[in-house]
Amino acid sequence: MGKSYLSSSCPVCGERIVMNSHGYQCECCSFNFSYYICNRYIDKREAEIILTGERIILDGFSTNSGHVFSSIPVLDGNSIRLDNTIDYISGIGRIVVGNKSFTNSEQPHKLRIQRIYNGHRLTISEIKILLNEGTVLIDTLDEEGNETKNILQYMKNKQKVSFHKY
Incomplete structure (x- = not known):
């Protein structure tokens, strides 16, 4: 039996990452x-x-007390940390990911954008495009399972998102 390696290399030294009994380790x-x-x-x-x-x-991270949350694992020097920040958007503030929606961390009741629209999970890049440019085209599914294209539109003055057929 041989070793199992990741296709990604070590972010510190560029060498191979092996899977061992504890996790992922640079050789x-x-x-x-x-x-x-x-x-x-x-x-x-x-x-x-x-x-x-x-x-x-x-999705599916949890604290030891059982609170379940979503987050973004990011490289931070020689370690990986969790960060729920999507971006800082001028005029809106810090946008964070939650279990079911994206919100403004300072005023979560003012801006709430669903994470899933008709079977499509919004990506980090899509939410940034939506909030910075005002619209984003997404691939979704209709009720019969057919692939369709739809537009999400962000209305900055109302801090609301609307969903339209393309």
Whole structure:
């Protein structure tokens, strides 16, 4: 039996990352992280994405007291930390990810954008485009399961999002 490696290389030294009994470990330096972050298993595909520096939203993290939350694992020096910040948008503030929606961290009741529209999970880049440019085109599903295109439109003056057929 051979070793199992990630396709992503070590962010510190560029060498290979091996999967061992504790988690993901660089073969040449001290960089490593556990399979579990905040009581959530990080699978091989997710680990590879995180190590490339791409920001992805993952669900199912939890505190030891049982509070479940969504977050974005990010590389921070020699470790991985969780960050729920999507972006800082001028005139809006700090946008954060929650379990079901994106909100303004300072005034969550003023701006709330669903994370899923007709089967489509909004990505970090889509939410940034929506809030900065006002519209974003997304691929969704209709009630019969057919793929459709729809537009999300952000109305800055009302801090509301509307959903329209393309």
